[in-house]
Amino acid sequence: MGRMTSEPRAFVAIDSGSATRSASLVGRVGDRWRLLGSLAAPSTVPLESIVELVVERVLAADPALASTLVADGGPDPTGAAATIAGSLRQVTATTGAAPRIAVVAATDRTLDRLTALARSAGWETIGMSVASADALAIGRLLLARDVDAILAGSADPPGGDERGALPDLAALLGATAQRRPERTIVLAGGLADQAARVVEGRSNDAEGGPVLAPAANVGDPPGEPLRALLDELAARAGPGRRTTVRAVAALAAVLDRSIEAVDIGRSGGLRIVARPGPPGAAPTVHWAVDSRAALVPSTIGDEIVDGVLAWSVVALDRHRMRDRLRELRDSPWGEPYGDGALLRLAAARAAVARLVAATRELDRPTAPDLVLAIGGAWAVAPGPAIALALSDVLRRPGASQLAYDHARLLGPLGAIVDPGELREVIADLADDLLAPLGGVVVPAGLRPGRTAGRLVVHAAGGSTELDLVPGGLELVDLPPGSSAVAELQFRDQVSLGTRGRRFALELGGGLGGLLIDLRDVPLRLPDRLDRRRELLGAWQQSLWAGLED
Numbered sequence: 001m002g003r004m005t006s007e008p009r010a011f012v013a014i015d016s017g018s019a020t021r022s023a024s025l026v027g028r029v030g031d032r033w034r035l036l037g038s039l040a041a042p043s044t045v046p047l048e049s050i051v052e053l054v055v056e057r058v059l060a061a062d063p064a065l066a067s068t069l070v071a072d073g074g075p076d077p078t079g080a081a082a083t084i085a086g087s088l089r090q091v092t093a094t095t096g097a098a099p100r101i102a103v104v105a106a107t108d109r110t111l112d113r114l115t116a117l118a119r120s121a122g123w124e125t126i127g128m129s130v131a132s133a134d135a136l137a138i139g140r141l142l143l144a145r146d147v148d149a150i151l152a153g154s155a156d157p158p159g160g161d162e163r164g165a166l167p168d169l170a171a172l173l174g175a176t177a178q179r180r181p182e183r184t185i186v187l188a189g190g191l192a193d194q195a196a197r198v199v200e201g202r203s204n205d206a207e208g209g210p211v212l213a214p215a216a217n218v219g220d221p222p223g224e225p226l227r228a229l230l231d232e233l234a235a236r237a238g239p240g241r242r243t244t245v246r247a248v249a250a251l252a253a254v255l256d257r258s259i260e261a262v263d264i265g266r267s268g269g270l271r272i273v274a275r276p277g278p279p280g281a282a283p284t285v286h287w288a289v290d291s292r293a294a295l296v297p298s299t300i301g302d303e304i305v306d307g308v309l310a311w312s313v314v315a316l317d318r319h320r321m322r323d324r325l326r327e328l329r330d331s332p333w334g335e336p337y338g339d340g341a342l343l344r345l346a347a348a349r350a351a352v353a354r355l356v357a358a359t360r361e362l363d364r365p366t367a368p369d370l371v372l373a374i375g376g377a378w379a380v381a382p383g384p385a386i387a388l389a390l391s392d393v394l395r396r397p398g399a400s401q402l403a404y405d406h407a408r409l410l411g412p413l414g415a416i417v418d419p420g421e422l423r424e425v426i427a428d429l430a431d432d433l434l435a436p437l438g439g440v441v442v443p444a445g446l447r448p449g450r451t452a453g454r455l456v457v458h459a460a461g462g463s464t465e466l467d468l469v470p471g472g473l474e475l476v477d478l479p480p481g482s483s484a485v486a487e488l489q490f491r492d493q494v495s496l497g498t499r500g501r502r503f504a505l506e507l508g509g510g511l512g513g514l515l516i517d518l519r520d521v522p523l524r525l526p527d528r529l530d531r532r533r534e535l536l537g538a539w540q541q542s543l544w545a546g547l548e549d
Contacts, residue, residue, distance in 0.1 A: 010036075010069040012051050012085075013412035014092040019043055019266040019332040020376045022408040023050045025058055025088075026429065027068045033425055035432035036065065038407035040379065042333045051088070056081035093243045093411030097267045098291045099148040099234055102141050103127035104172075106154055106165035113216035114153050114188065117223045120288035120359065121230035122241065122268070123149075124298070130165040135172060142176040149233060150176065153188030153226075156215035162190070170194035173210070184233060188226055189215025221361060241270045241289060243414030244374065247426065248272045249285040250419070251410070254427045257369035260394065261410075262352050264377035266332055269293025269355040273362045286362055293355035295347050295377045296329035307350040309529060311392075313537040314339050314346070336380040345389055348377040352393045366497040367398030367442060372434070374405045383511030384543035387437040388473075395521045397444035398497040399486075399505045402437035402512070409433040436480045438510030443494040444521040446470040453490035453501075455516060459483075466516070473539055474516035478509030486514065512543055 010027040024038035037058040041050050059066055059081055069084055101123040105111040111129040118125045126147075128138050142150055152173055154162045173185055174197045187195055192212045199209040211229070219225040235242055244263055252259045252274035263270035269292075274285040291297065297304055305322050316324065324343055327334060334340065356363075371390050378386050387402045409429065416422040426433075446452045448470055457464040457476050466474050468490070478484055488496075488503045496503050507514055526532045 011089045011091060012054075013407075013409050014047065014051075014090055015408040015411045016047070016092060016094045017043065017265055017267070017376060018096050020379070020408075021045060021047055021050055023047070023054050024407045024409050024412070025051075025054050025069075026409075026425075027065065029065075029068060033428035035407060035409070035429060037061075038409075040376075040408065048085070051090075052082045052085040055085040055088075059084075091412045091415045093415050095241055095265060095267060095411065098122055098124040098289075100124045100126065100146055101149045101151050101230075102144065102147045104129065104138055104142065104150070104152045104169060106130045106162040106169060107159070108132055110154055110159075110162065110189075110216065113223065114151055114226075116358075117216055117227045118151055118230055119290045119292070121227050122234040122289040122291075123230065124268075124291040130169055131161075135168065138169075139172055139175070142172060143179055147183070149184040149186065151186045151188065151230070152191055153186075153213070153215060154190040155217050156189035158190035166191055166194055167197070170197035173198045177210070185210040186213050186230070186233070187211070188213040189218070241268075241411070244270060244411045245272055245285060245287045245414065246422065247410040247414035248372065249274045249283045250414075250422050250426045251372075251430065252276050252283045252285070254423055254430060255370065259370045259372055260364075260368040261372040261374055262355060262390070262394070263374035264293065264295055264348050264351045264355070265375040266296075266329075267291065267294055269351055270374075271355050271359045271362055273364065273368070288359040288362060290355055290358040293351050293358060295332065295344070295351055296325050298329075300325050300329070304350070307353060308343075308347050310525070310532065311349040311353075311536065312343065312346040313533050313540060314342050315530075315533060332376065341380045344377065345381045345385060348381075349389050349393055351377065352389070356393065364396065367394075367396040367400045369400060371400050371402050371440075372405065373403070373437070374408075374410060376408075378404060382544055383435060383437045384513070385540060387440065387510070387512035387515060388540060388543050390437075391440050391442065391515060391517050392523055395442060395523055397442055397495040397521060399439065399441045399507060401439050401508055402510065403434040404437055405433060406435040407433060436508060436510035438478070438512035438515055439507035440515045440517055441486060441488070441496070441505065441507070442517045442521060443488070443490070443496050445492075445494045445499075446490075446518060447492055449491075451491070452494075452518065453488065455489075456487045457514065458485045458487070468516070468518055470518050471520070472518050473542070474518065475512075475542060476514040476516070478507075478514040480510050482509040483507065484509070484514065486516075 013024040015022045020040050021043050022040035025036045027036045037054050039054045101118050103114045103125050108129045111127050115125045115127050187210045213229050214225040216223045248261045253276050256276045258275045261272040270289050272287040274283050276283050452468045452470050455466045464476050486505045490501045493499050
């Protein structure tokens with residue numbers, strides 16, 4: 001889109017997901033962009049109605065803003081909200097169901113590598129190998145109507161257990177190209193040498209043949225060139241979460257902070273790690289997507305059920321939990337209160353855990369400056385409970401600020417094409433788009449005992465002193481917009497990014513205040529579900545106002 005720093009003086013940022021549509025009205029007030037209002041609704045609600053209602057509410061709250069919303073030559077600012085809404089420029093991010101790719105290989109070993117790379121590039125995968133499936137089953141998979149593309153490959157050079165199977169696999173791919181000429185076929189690694197067999201069939205590639213790609217064991221880190229190619233192919237169906245990646249990278253540059261973001265939605269999970277570069281240099285950003293890290297994946301296997309049960313404070317057996325998860329997947333806006341809200345937060349925790357397990361290559365030894373929650377999975381939980389959920393799963397020693405993209409702005413803002421303009425808009429909106437959840441301090445290496453040391457928090461309202469008890473949570477009231485200096489003195493050396501006994505940290509407040517998390521790193525919970533529920537409930541109750549026992 002064109003530059004928004006001159007005209008128009010307002011625009012609508014739209015995040016259109018598979019479960020939720022949100023519209024945020026952004027206007028130029030004085031010399032900067034501000035978030036004027038936002039609204040989210042189920043994806044079945046017409047977008048025009050959502051935008052019109054946001055404009056109507058903003059004008060009702062402050063009629064003087066009407067002239068801000070209308071560009072020169074636009075509609076009469078005293079006109080109807082629908083007319084003004086229809087004149088506003090829109091920036092949109094669309095995230096639908098992940099495209100589906102059939103993955104085939106000669107061996108299970110290569111199949112696993114290819115499948116992991118395809119998932120991290122945003123594909124939903126289904127795969128088979130010659131070693132564990134017959135030719136008829138593989139042929140049916142390749143011809144399936146719900147498959148959008150095919151990835152077939154081997155190591156480079158092919159292993160001894162792969163060579164004999166490659167000609168037969170290429171013959172199956174050639175037959176598929178004849179029957180499904182519109183389907184993209186990617187040949188990775190040593191299988192690319194068999195391209196002539198596949199080229200006999202038609203392909204929709206520009207050169208009339210399959211797409212040749214590096215092997216999963218090539219690159220630094222291994223597989224990254226192939227992952228980048230698969231990412232580009234997935235983006236042809238729509239930008240998906242790539243716009244969120246651009247916005248988070250710009251935010252890291254604007255704030256000059258390292259950021260880790262987790263986006264949990266209906267169709268998958270996205271993890272982003274961004275670090276600002278030197279002055280004048282682009283930030284470093286790494287990211288991965290995994291469809292299994294959806295709030296509720298399309299296939300609810302036993303491992304999904306058990307993962308949610310492990311975080312649930314609601315007593316359910318496995319059969320009832322499976323039913324509740326199906327209901328949540330099919331009706332993500334259903335029962336956003338009571339046990340429904342608690343179940344949704346447990347599912348979100350489990351989704352983050354699956355996302356982290358699937359993206360270990362993004363792990364860092366210490367906590368980032370800012371941990372950012374994105375996506376509709378967090379919509380029904382209060383800010384302090386979101387902060388605790390993030391701290392439960394993303395456990396690294398150090399101190400971080402926690403925040404939430406409450407208006408779902410990052411995805412749409414990332415659709416602004418010009419990098420300079422994107423940074424300018426995000427710099428103006430940084431305070432508006434991030435809901436501060438609080439600060440969290442996580443020391444590692446605490447020894448069991450009655451006390452590990454002493455904490456003194458110096459804030460504008462005075463000082464707070466607390467004993468540091470291993471295994472506990474200490475909550476210090478520190479509201480949004482305020483800051484404090486936390487002085488921690490430990491009896492023994494601990495890790496807080498660096499090792500030591502004395503630390504002085506400057507931290508900001510938030511909806512959850514300042515959380516001193518003295519639990520294990522990683523978190524260890526009782527094996528018995530009843531004891532686990534009791535412990536999780538006690539921690540959560542202190543941060544979820546109105547939560548009943």
